[in-house]
Amino acid sequence: MKSFFQFLNEAESQASMQAKKLNLKSDGHGSWMDTRGNIVATTDKGKLVFIDKKKAKAQDDKPQQARGAATPEAKPKKSAPQVDQKKKAATSDEADQGSSEQSEVLTVAFGRFNPPTVGHEKLLSAAKKASQGGDLKIYPSRTQDPKKNPLDPDMKVSYMKKMFPDYEESIINDDEMRSIFNVLVTASEQGYQNVNIVVGSDRQAEFENLATKYNGELYDFDEIRVISAGVRDADAEGVEGMSASKMRKAVMDDDYEAFRRGTPKSLDDGDTRALFDAVRTGMKMKKKKVAAEMWEIAPRYDQRGLRENYVKGIIYKLGDIVENLNTGLIGKIIRRGTNHLICVTEENYMFKSWIRDVMESVVNYPGPSGVPGNQREIGTDKLRSYAMRSTGTTSIKNFINKYKIKK
16 A cells, blocks of 8 residues: 555656646745746646636735745646747737736637638638737748648748738747647636637637637636638639638649739739749749649649548548648547548647648648658658758768679
8 A cells, every 4th residue: 555655756746747848847835937937836636736827916916925825726737738938938028018908808810821812811800800909819820831831931921911911910920839729828828818719610610619628628718709700602702712722723723813813902913923933832833833633732622532532541541640720730540530530639639620621740840841751761762852851951862772782
């Protein structure tokens, strides 16, 4: 039978391991501090319990009170997705400096914007309306690959600020905001009590189920509202029918005029042409030369091709790592449905995705490898090319057969 001290030591080690994952340091009295020296959690029954920020501030304002004495009343949380604590601290400081009083409600828009289109302006407008003058933050996703995400994050943000100058201050270029979970965890850490998530109508149910499912576990909000930015119709003309998929299709077809119709009139012809060329370069296409099939670049416009490859087991096999293009979540496929996948993240959080909304997860070096894992076998030229791109090296040569005896 274990002694009381053994149970105590095991409990302490569990809290210590959890705190280590979150980059927290012990004050030696059962409390845990963030990188700025603020006490944010205590040890309670062997688990890390986070302190409500407003209660913590009230405690700090009382003179000569032991900071770790009060027992916090908060829900225990699982370790959050990997978000650099220093990054979050800096973001929080910037928010404090930008306004003397932070609103309790944060409105966010998270999306690929790859490339940004005139249709996205409708999304941003809906987000601004939902914020009602409160805090608004727009987070472009960070993934880059030649097929569905041709622009790198920095270039994408740069064009977004040119195309949507009214939202320039709200567009956040943060490398740590890779998924909607990262966004929500950071917002909770910054003290927001409520959050609005603005998405296209076709993604409303997905975000609503996912965001509310882990409230009180990964983050803690009084209310999470997922608001539709309006109905999207891929077959419609004008703003309602414009999408990034249609823009990538225009580049694939070398149709600059169709691409131009998908950009705001405020973007001049020079910048539009530069964006067109940037997307083509990112898709690794030479002029009038097809580098991939339509279902790979714009699956919504070739769902039959996507479906055929899925049914044949060519793509999205059990055990493959995929990324949800809407939420940014990355996970392993544990179940294949007729037209959907059930995946689990590294932190053991489950999510469901339609096959049209996922892509094979890639390694970003400052860009994707573009080579699936099963094509990076040891001793192959593809592995050598991948290693060269990943490390920025140009002088690696293949010496494997240099001294082989010729027969």
